[in-house]
Amino acid sequence: MLEFFIEGTRSRTNKIVAPKYGFLSFLTNCFFDREISDLTIVPITINYMRTLEGETFPLELVGADKVKETLGRIFKAVQILKMSFGSIYMDFCDPITADEHLRLMNS
Numbered sequence: 001m002l003e004f005f006i007e008g009t010r011s012r013t014n015k016i017v018a019p020k021y022g023f024l025s026f027l028t029n030c031f032f033d034r035e036i037s038d039l040t041i042v043p044i045t046i047n048y049m050r051t052l053e054g055e056t057f058p059l060e061l062v063g064a065d066k067v068k069e070t071l072g073r074i075f076k077a078v079q080i081l082k083m084s085f086g087s088i089y090m091d092f093c094d095p096i097t098a099d100e101h102l103r104l105m106n107s
Contacts, residue, residue, distance in 0.1 A: 049086030
């Protein structure tokens with residue numbers, strides 16, 4: 001099982017970002033080159049009630065610089081991770097198999 005974000009990273013703006021097909025291309029090439037027998041993709045959305053960046057992100061939206069990651073911030077993160085961040089909501093879509101998708105396209 002592999003996980004990747006089609007936009008290349010988590011979306012920080014809730015706007016649709018142009019997809020980056022590099023990793024997906026690598027996987028589909030393995031399928032078309034018969035290096036793997038099938039490829040199953042399960043689209044998932046992950047939504048958080050509260051994120052680690054919840055306090056700094058609104059400032060970024062109005063033009064402030066993104067807070068740089070530093071060693072001190074990593075140590076501070078240990079304390080932050082003890083806080084409650086609410087619920088995480090995950091929506092799993094129907095799996096898509098490359099083999100089945102090709103059969104449907106060719107019928």
